[in-house]
Amino acid sequence: QMQLVQSGAEVKKPGASVKVSCKASGYTFMSYYIYWVRQAPGQGLEWMGMINPSSGRTTYAQKFQGRVTMTRDTSTSTVYMELSSLTSDDTAVYYCAREKGVGFSESDAFDIWGQGTMVTVSS
Amino acid sequence: DIVMTQSPDSLAVSPGERATINCKSSQSVLYSSNDKNYLAWYQQKPGQPPNLLIYWASTRESGVPDRFSGSGSGTDFTLTISSLQAEDVGTYYCQQYYTTPPTFGQGTKLEIK
Numbered sequence: 102q103m104q105l106v107q108s109g110a111e112v113k114k115p116g117a118s119v120k121v122s123c124k125a126s127g128y129t130f131m132s133y134y135i136y137w138v139r140q141a142p143g144q145g146l147e148w149m150g151m152i153n154p155s156s157g158r159t160t161y162a163q164k165f166q167g168r169v170t171m172t173r174d175t176s177t178s179t180v181y182m183e184l185s186s187l188t189s190d191d192t193a194v195y196y197c198a199r200e201k202g203v204g205f206s207e208s209d210a211f212d213i214w215g216q217g218t219m220v221t222v223s224s
Numbered sequence: 225d226i227v228m229t230q231s232p233d234s235l236a237v238s239p240g241e242r243a244t245i246n247c248k249s250s251q252s253v254l255y256s257s258n259d260k261n262y263l264a265w266y267q268q269k270p271g272q273p274p275n276l277l278i279y280w281a282s283t284r285e286s287g288v289p290d291r292f293s294g295s296g297s298g299t300d301f302t303l304t305i306s307s308l309q310a311e312d313v314g315t316y317y318c319q320q321y322y323t324t325p326p327t328f329g330q331g332t333k334l335e336i337k
Contacts, residue, residue, distance in 0.1 A: 145329070145331050146306065151324075164324050196273050198273075201279065207325075208321045210276055210319065211264070211319075211323060212276050212279075212285065213291075214273035214275075216275065
């Protein structure tokens with residue numbers, strides 16, 4: 102079945118970096134955008150950015166510019182999100198999600214989500 | 225950025241009754257050239273990722289029960305659960321995907337009365 106499987110929980114110190122993986126299966130990896138969305142404890146959903154797995158082109162939320170890097174490995178159908186200079190405000194569950202529409206011509210809703218990766222930033 | 229505002233923030237409904245959640249966008253999410261509203265609804269249960277219910281404002285995702293329906297156009301949208309079931313408890317989010325960045329409402333927590 103179509104799914105996104107994320108890496109496990111992380112605990113990091115302030116100032117460190119974290120890299121979360123998201124492995125796709127059950128569909129054509131290169132044909133759908135992957136987005137990253139985070140959710141702080143008890144809070145709502147915040148878009149961080151997106152990657153085109155075919156070209157590797159990325160678009161980042163202004164809030165995270167300079168601090169986030171999204172990459173992909175087409176040989177393993179995996180996308181990565183690395184966030185640097187962590188603070189306690191970055192403590193959140195990080196989700197990857199697939200955009201529903203095939204191809205990259207029109208934006209669409211997010212139909213497949215990873216299970217989430219809890220990142221805790223604490224000294 | 226387009227701001228999405230949901231109402232109410234929380235809602236308690238008796239089993240079998242109708243639940244209605246509203247969502248308002250700060251600008252229209254209707255694309256006139258194709259007459260589509262770039263608006264989705266998600267349900268999130270504790271400890272789980274969001275689950276897509278409705279897209280294009282009124283199209284039900286495959287496998288979603290038909291008691292869930294979406295309506296509205298332009299800037300005002302509604303998610304309706306026609307007959308609330310116990311398993312419908314959770315937090316509901318609207319999202320616009322008309323422009324980048326895609327933005328979400330603050331969420332509406334739905335409980336059983």
